[in-house]
Amino acid sequence: MTEVLRTVRLVLHPVTMGDHAALLTHWTEPLVRRHLFGDRTVSAAQVREIIDASERDFATEGYGLWALRPARWSGGIDGPAPGEPLIGVAGLGHRDGPLGHGVDVEILYSLQPDRWGHGLAAEASRAVLDYAFGVVGVPRVTAEIDMANPASAEIALQLGMRRGPDGPAGPDGAAYYAADRSRWVGSSRAVDAVPGSLRPA
Template identity: 60%
Template sequence: MRELLRTERLALRPVSMRDHRPLLAHWTRPPVRRHVFGDAAVSAVQVTEIIAASRRDFAAHGYGLWTLRPARRADEPLIGVAGLTGRDGPGAGVEIVYSLEPERWGEGLAAEASRAVLDYAFGVVGLRRVAAEIDPDSAVSVRVAERLGMRPVPDGAAGPDGASFYAADRAGWTAARIPADGVDAVRPVTPAVTSAG
């Protein structure tokens, strides 16, 4: 099953091999690579492995990585990636990840995409908890996590390079989604989930 998500401004489509070239270009851009890969070089082989791992995760667990493109035209260039991935070690469990083209930073797209991914994680897949590993120097990522209602994990182990962990749980997320007077003031955009073959 291939889950497509839509928000007010974004179309989220599961990554596939046809996305290899744009993903490689995106993840090798120095500002993106610095935040996502700790400034390590990213190879074409690694991108192939990431796509394959996402496809396996969708098949086995119902989640993975989605490409982000403007909702008005899904054939427009890739502007980022968001999704869920399993992790071992500190903060073990399911982690939300995202990256955006630097020209799109500051537009609220990371929070919008992440909100759709968390709605899917809790509402469709039924996960109990989703974590985020945040670089201690990334105040922007902290703000995104807080906008999503994620909270610091005070007793969690520190990640690599002193990273901290934030988390959201299904019960808290579902409670925050309850509309007041028929209007969902907390999260105005609910992703449409459709299947594609």
């Protein structure tokens, strides 16, 4: 099993300590952290902890966080374009379910503000869900969305996620969405993720 994913425009690699500086810069961008970290400043130590947790999750669960970089397709060779910076993150983590109903597998994503509005967050998230449902076999993936972030709610709907019961999460509460493996795999949804071992020649 390979955890490297490719879409039409992106290459997704599991985050490593080699991404630490880029992730710290990305997650301390005010517009990024506003909805992802509740506008709290993220420290270098916290970024290390997040990377460590992702690496553990990949080892034990088969999923974690992926760094997003623009793809290059040329002469049958695909990969991150040389010198291209990290432009975001997408992946899966664990969180307590809304209103205390167990532990959910939650989809997470963030994107540099200058990349907003081009469908990249949805493209990356669809690749992550394709992998979660088709490769790992996760039965259900949820999303907790800040009510002040309607763009993320729109992405959840584009992914075919359904809104569920809301619960308390911050001063404005949160909206909860979910996608089930049975509906995802049985749908005619196009697969955007291409695992590294299956990439086109």
